Amino acid sequence: MMDFRTGFGLDFHRLIRDAERPLMLGGVEIPGELALEGHSDADVVLHALADALLGALGMGDIGEFFPDTDATLKNMDSAVILAHARDAATQRGYRISNIDLTLIGEAPRLKPHKAAIRARLAQLLGLDAERIGLKATTTEKMGALGREEGVACAATVALLKP
Secondary structure, X not given: OOEEEEEEEEEEEEEEEOOOOOEEEOOEEEOOOEEEOOOOOOOHHHHHHHHHHHHHOOOOOHHHHOOOOOHHHOOOOHHHHHHHHHHHHHHOOOEEEEEEEEEEOOOOOOHHHHHXXXXXXXXXXXXXXXXXXXXXXXXXXXXXXXXXXXEEEEEEEEEEEO
16 A cells, blocks of 8 residues: 655745845746845745655654754755755655645746756756646735745645555
8 A cells, every 4th residue: 555645835035135145946046136035045945845845754844953043054055955854755765756836926037947946856856847836926916925025935745655
């Protein structure tokens, strides 16, 4: 009998204007003056995805493994966080069946970067890009995200253990 698990992750970060700080989404640097504020590189896509993986495994959330109070983790590459969650799944005998992501915010526009993000996620996860759903939506100018004060990402993951 196959063991099937699903996980859900959600992450938010404040959107700032800082030409010195890179804006990272899905492991890809998005050019421009916008950036996400956070202790790590604040990549909402990788954070939400890591939380979805950890949730499917019943392991808690990324803050338990990578606390924002740890000065040694300042500005860390969120690919390290995702690798930790991916490896936890692999060590427990699971493989990722597919992931589905929705980026939420007014800016930046995702369309020009979708292919690069899917390719980078496929590389980070050892997964075919066709198993990665990536969508974007706005809040129709409502709330903090609608005022371009932040960006959010929702992630779902399906894990299989033969």
